[in-house]
Amino acid sequence: MSDLNRIIRKIINNQRLDKQDGLALLEQADLLTMGGLANEKRYLFNPKKKVTYVVDRNINYTNICVSGCRFCAFYKTPSQNGGYVISKDSLSQKIQETIDLGGTQILLQGGMHPDLDLSFYVDMLTFIKQNFDIHIHGFSPPEIDFIAQKSSLSIADTITVLKDAGLASIPGGGAEILCDDIRQQASPNKCLSDTWLDVMRQAHLLGMRSSATMMFGHLEDDAHILEHLDKIRSLQDETHGFTAFIPWTFQPDNTRIEVKKKSSVEYLRVLALSRVYLDNIDNVQASWVTQGDKIAQTALFFGANDMGSTMIEENVVASAGVDFMLPKEELTRLIQAAGFEPRQRDCFYNLI
């Protein structure tokens, strides 16, 4: 039996793949084989023919950032023009609009701003909680690590303070590729892999849920992708705190990494691999933001059971020149045309 057939047998028998298996699958299996395997796993985790989505808004409280990641087109350094910190008025307006449009959460993220201390974050969260009834899905391990260091608090204590002030869950951003050799080249001023994982571990231990992400198609190779997936899976074994996994492709325009964009086929292959490899995470999300509506719909057959957010606002990927928008009516039409029932969900993947 060929190596690939042996690996396929493992998958069909619900046995766990190791990194070598995953790499061989990614490199050798053809697109439809991967799709078929991922599709079966999708139904194992989510047997009903439903595809979920959340109605929310990405609010970036600041674009001023000292991390200067090479793959980022959004940040401004403290000395550049065009930097902002969101005012309470603007924040209020955006949140009210979100609620009026049926939004159930905000994804609140921003740059690593050198002058914003823990009290800024507590104040912002408190303000939101006092004035609005909305779920705050906020920050990221790099931001939390940055705040912790500035406050000389432990990660756990920092998260506790934020949680008490209103932070309800943490998005899985800032993961990129969880391999330090890549992180040191792509984002040397941001937390390394162990710290990213530890922030999530601490959050999960404190009873918070989070998602996990992967941005690929920049400096990494396939082995790094497997390393990344393996680290996420291992942490999930420990804590069971991840709700979902979202992979997407790096968008090179306006950034300092010049590479050929990964193709839609390569995206679908990695998506399928993720569904097959992460045998302990319930949900896999398609990225219409980076792939567009047609590939996002196709992704529903390659392992994804969720379409992410209708995203009333999105700034970060848009600054890399990729600005698809997908209103809720169109999102639900795509889901139905694919043969699924569209269902709105909350941050914890409960159906609304």
Add this chain to the structure above:
Amino acid sequence: MELSFLDKRLEAIYKKVLNNSRLSKEDGINIYKTHDLIGLGKIADHVRRRHHGRKAFYVYNQHLNYTNVCKNRCRFCAYAKDDGEREAYVWSMEEIRARLLDRIDEPIHELHIVGGLNESLTFDYFIDLLKTVKQVRPTATIKAFTCVEIDYLSNLAGLTIEQTIHKLKDAGLEMMPGGGAEILNTRIHDSLFPKKIDHKRWLDIVRAVHKAGITTNATMLYGHIETVEERVDHLIALRELQDETGGFSAFIPLAFHSENTELSDLPATTAVDDLKNIAAARLMLDNFPHIKAYWVMIGEKLAQVALNFGADDLDGTIIEERITHTAGARSAKGLAKDQMEQMILSAGFIPIQRDSFYNEINELNI
């Protein structure tokens, strides 16, 4: 090859395919109705590989849409203008020559020439057009005019279809595109394009063209008001004609774009529609050598996926595509050769640059 399907109806279809048995109308309907997209893709991919292995063809071509003035005003068309409208145009021979010379340094192997039915043009215009193109680009294949234009020209010249084709051949016509078919039935014809030739006429003309030794493509415009059954009937009609003449080269499903048309309320086709049409074509049209994923209409990203769902050809570099872009297509207006090759490679296929007759072009020979 061992395959399993979520949809049991696909199992029966797969068995037929393995036995080289022809698919029925009911099979065609099941193909369109299935929710097992991966299963469908696998069967279509199996057939595709049997024909072409891992090759994916493309041609370095240029489009010349010589006029947008058209008397037919089909309801699904965003491109047509009336004579005298601000954006109406017709190219003189000088302009055509200039457009060709503009790109003379590029290794263009095919000219794709279609336009509206412009009543101010004489038959000589078309003869001159062919001769001009032949003169400027003697080694490129001229793939020109649809059956709609052939019908029009035969009336214009007062000649039979056969006589018209012969005159055009003498002037340089070598192949014909597959447009103007839309959906080959009366209901759609009468609703959407009553002034244009109907399906019987389209099929009669294409039969005559094939008998005159000219190969053509064939198309189907989907995503408007047609039913699944009408799509399947269309494919079967083409299949039957191909059994008679063997003159069809490629089939191209065309995704309807509604912006700036009379049907602008209709939503865009989805990826599932697009991929199903590719797979349905590959499976139903067992006697067509090539299935084309027209990247202009379904986008470059989905075209790559389509290569895995039965398509073996990506048409061309094009540049200058006008017709679908006036109806709102957001794809690029053309792709460079490097981009075509990269698109194919990153989809996992072997890029083969071809001429209009699917001969492989080895640039070292030129």
